[in-house]
Amino acid sequence: MRTGQALPLRDDLAGREPYGSPQLDVPVRLNVNENPYPPSAALVRAIAAAVAGAAAGLNRYPDRDAAGLRDDLARYLGHGLTGEQVWAANGSNEIIQQLLQAFGGAGRTALGFEPSYSMHPEIAQNTGTRWVPAARDAGDDGFGLDPGRAAAVVGEQQPDVVFLASPNNPTGTALPLAVIEAVCAAAPGMVVVDEAYAEFARDRSRSALDLLPRYERLVVTRTMSKAFALAGARVGYLAAAPAVVRALQIVRLPYHLSAITQAVARVALRHAGELLATVSDLRLERDALVGWLRGRGLAAADSDANFVLFGTFADRHAVWQGLLDRGVLIREVGPPGWLRVTVGTAAEMSAFRAALNDVLAGA
Numbered sequence: 001m002r003t004g005q006a007l008p009l010r011d012d013l014a015g016r017e018p019y020g021s022p023q024l025d026v027p028v029r030l031n032v033n034e035n036p037y038p039p040s041a042a043l044v045r046a047i048a049a050a051v052a053g054a055a056a057g058l059n060r061y062p063d064r065d066a067a068g069l070r071d072d073l074a075r076y077l078g079h080g081l082t083g084e085q086v087w088a089a090n091g092s093n094e095i096i097q098q099l100l101q102a103f104g105g106a107g108r109t110a111l112g113f114e115p116s117y118s119m120h121p122e123i124a125q126n127t128g129t130r131w132v133p134a135a136r137d138a139g140d141d142g143f144g145l146d147p148g149r150a151a152a153v154v155g156e157q158q159p160d161v162v163f164l165a166s167p168n169n170p171t172g173t174a175l176p177l178a179v180i181e182a183v184c185a186a187a188p189g190m191v192v193v194d195e196a197y198a199e200f201a202r203d204r205s206r207s208a209l210d211l212l213p214r215y216e217r218l219v220v221t222r223t224m225s226k227a228f229a230l231a232g233a234r235v236g237y238l239a240a241a242p243a244v245v246r247a248l249q250i251v252r253l254p255y256h257l258s259a260i261t262q263a264v265a266r267v268a269l270r271h272a273g274e275l276l277a278t279v280s281d282l283r284l285e286r287d288a289l290v291g292w293l294r295g296r297g298l299a300a301a302d303s304d305a306n307f308v309l310f311g312t313f314a315d316r317h318a319v320w321q322g323l324l325d326r327g328v329l330i331r332e333v334g335p336p337g338w339l340r341v342t343v344g345t346a347a348e349m350s351a352f353r354a355a356l357n358d359v360l361a362g363a
């Protein structure tokens, strides 16, 4: 029987599976790029107090515009940004969905350079936006993107929305600002730079936020899920021209961001120093991991994120399964032969190294 036959599901959704990597209960989970450090006891208490404060007003709808949170996020981003240039939602995935609802949709196209974040094409499809895949450069030295070629592809395809992830998932590659500038100059529509991993970059001085004053149609998306160690709270945001924020306010559901979420995010931002302190440990652990993998004779892509793409394996699934059998869950994603491992605590990384040694010795 054809999937969806019983239900009048949209033709373009028939046969599709829900997106998501396996949520398995194993000792070492290094598969979805979470920050391995839970909030401190003091932060848990501060969050609980803020939730209690918000709970006392739960008979009322939340601030529809999340004005306080947006001001706080603007202050965190710096670059002279104000709350008018910032928008927040339930994870940056919801931000991407709102962007495609406003600027994509039926009869429109969105383009991305693959391999990249699979939610960009997923959300494009869900919103009826035609997805146009383009390729990143495939050099021996990694997974970059030549500015001239990127601009030429965009000029030829004329997409309504271009996605550039920097640092990119799953390769870990940060784009030089010249690539983003070239794409902005060539693009007829919106250019969305997904900076979910910005805080992990080796050179954090090159954010696309620098380019916002020059490009009206540029959008920079960020998340509290990774560096801020707040994946469970579901908070993502963007910075763009105020007109872009007003466009998203047309498509957002009223009261989309709960009073609880707004309160939790604001407490986390007040504790930004403590939360982001884990980032420098993770960066060191990442660089050590890249060195270890290469020392072991494997390929490892240079990473500006909290994960490393490594390989290559004739049977990557067997390596993934071997690690899982030893209690280590990583992600089977990326170009053929490659695997992606999230950077965890020192103890988790030594468990990963021991398991990988064991798997490769047996192969």
Ligand SMILES: *Cc1c(COP(=O)(O)O)cnc(C)c1O
Pocket (backbone or CB within 6 Å): 033, 090, 091, 092, 093, 094, 117, 165, 168, 169, 194, 196, 222, 223, 224, 225, 226, 231, 235, 236
């Ligand atoms: C993890 C990730 C996100 C974050 O999604 P949230 O919905 O904010 O949790 C966004 N973009 C990329 C490229 C990611 O890897």
